[in-house]
Amino acid sequence: MATLVIFFYGVVLFAVQTTLVPKAAVSGVVPDLALIATVYCAFTLSFSRGLFAGFLLGFAQDCLSGVMLGVNTISKSLIAHIFCQLKGKIIVEGPIPVFVFMFLASLCDGVVFYISSLMLLPNPLSPEKFFGGLPVYALYNAVLGPVLVMAFDRNFKWWAGRLKAS
Amino acid sequence: MTVDNRRAQGAFFFESFFLLVISPVQSLITNTLDAVSETYNHYFMLVDVARENDRLQAEMEALLRENKRLQEEVRRLERIGHLGEYAATSDEKSLLATVIGRDATQWVKTVYIDKGTRDGVQENLAVVTNAGIVGHVTQAGPNSSKVLLLVDRRSAIDSLFMESRVPGVVVGLGADLCEMKYVPVTAEVKAGDWVLSSGIGGVFPKGLVVGRVLSVVKSKQGLFQEIQLAPGADFARLEEVLVLLP
Structure with a gap:
């Protein structure tokens, strides 16, 4: 049952990411729901589950993207690993820490993609364009992050209660 | 035989007295009855009016929705018409597809179309509009395909x-x-x-x-x-x- 619920949420997340989210682009920059979900899972779930969630979200994103296969898997797994390690040391409560961590996670995600594109693409991204757009991307995720984390959290608790009851 | 009903004098005293006493009560009763009757009638009428209003409101909303849908359909047909004109003038065999999604990441430019291998779409087929090249199919699934856009860095x-x-x-x-x-x-x-x-x-x-x-x-x-x-x-x-x- 829990697996089905997670699968359903994954489908909804990526359906929204590929259809509705592009309509909310700010100067061509769109938020990354998978990244927000990765950070949320890393902070909420146990170490191994958080890491696995990051891996799965990244892999699904790779499959639904034209990007080099594996780049998002690496970046999301790395982000999940970092935040799983951090959660034992830092208490993440309230919108401001979530904002800060989403911003940092987005920068990390962007840098991983940039390094991968430098290594693998014949026509890599120009640094000016990439680093010009990265803060906007990070800020967008950081602003959206606390709202979505709250929504994820409520859903998670609701489902947890229901599953426990059943 | 005739009956003469004429009265030589004015109203009889008791007549006037009873009229004076009873008329306010009569008025009160009549007015109350009128008011009750009016309220009763209006209440039921208003219920009908409210129902009618709700029905008309729902009808209007449905018509507005229909209107929007038809406007959207007209626009879609116009766009398809442009594509159809292009397809008719072109020697190439073509298949109309709708864009159903965009890339799941920020960094690349791909779109998903609602046609796949079941419709005859294969990898490396050109995707165009009447205005020019859009890109080419990089991955074809049974019901949908991934198109790498012309503006992507790998194109x-x-x-x-x-x-x-x-x-x-x-x-x-x-x-x-x-x-x-x-x-x-x-x-x-x-x-x-x-x-x-x-x-x-x-x-x-x-x-x-x-x-x-x-x-x-x-x-x-x-x-x-x-x-x-x-x-x-x-x-x-x-x-x-x-x-x-x-």
Whole structure:
């Protein structure tokens, strides 16, 4: 049952990411729901589950993207690993820490993609364009992050209660 | 026999007295009855009116929705009409597809279309609109396919200028623009020139519109010009496309 619920949420997340989210682009920059979900899972779930969630979200994103296969898997797994390690040391409560961590996670995600594109693409991204757009991307995720984390959290608790009851 | 009902005098005292006493009560009762009757009648009438109002409101909303849907349908048919005109004038066999989604990440430019291998779509087929090249199919699933857009950094199309016939390679810049590479500094190129596909490579047929020159920079040291292109197709409002079938 829990697996089905997670699968359903994954489908909804990526359906929204590929259809509705592009309509909310700010100067061509769109938020990354998978990244927000990765950070949320890393902070909420146990170490191994958080890491696995990051891996799965990244892999699904790779499959639904034209990007080099594996780049998002690496970046999301790395982000999940970092935040799983951090959660034992830092208490993440309230919108401001979530904002800060989403911003940092987005920068990390962007840098991983940039390094991968430098290594693998014949026509890599120009640094000016990439680093010009990265803060906007990070800020967008950081602003959206606390709202979505709250929504994820409520859903998670609701489902947890229901599953426990059943 | 006749009855004479005439009265020589005015109203009899008791008559007047009873009239005086009873008339306010009569008025009160009559008015109350009228009020109750009116309220009763109006209440039921208002219930009817409210029901009628609700029905008309719902009807109006349904008609407005229908109107919007039909307007959208008209627009869609207009767009399809443009594509159909293009398809009719083209020698290529084509398949109309709808864009159903965009890339799941920020960094690349791909879209999903609602046609796949069951409809005859394969990898490396050209995807176009009446305004120009959109991209090519990079992955074909049974019911949907992934299209790498012309503006993606990994896209490269062998092209030539319509007027001068000078060849080059159009690559995406990752945003909404493209760049034409390997055009020698000696070639005559100016802003506004049209760029067409050359047909080399086998994916895009010859003569499809790629875009239009926006700016040309000739460096003194370099061998090639730096040419920026605006793609012919409008990628921000991509809704229906044609897949050119083999």
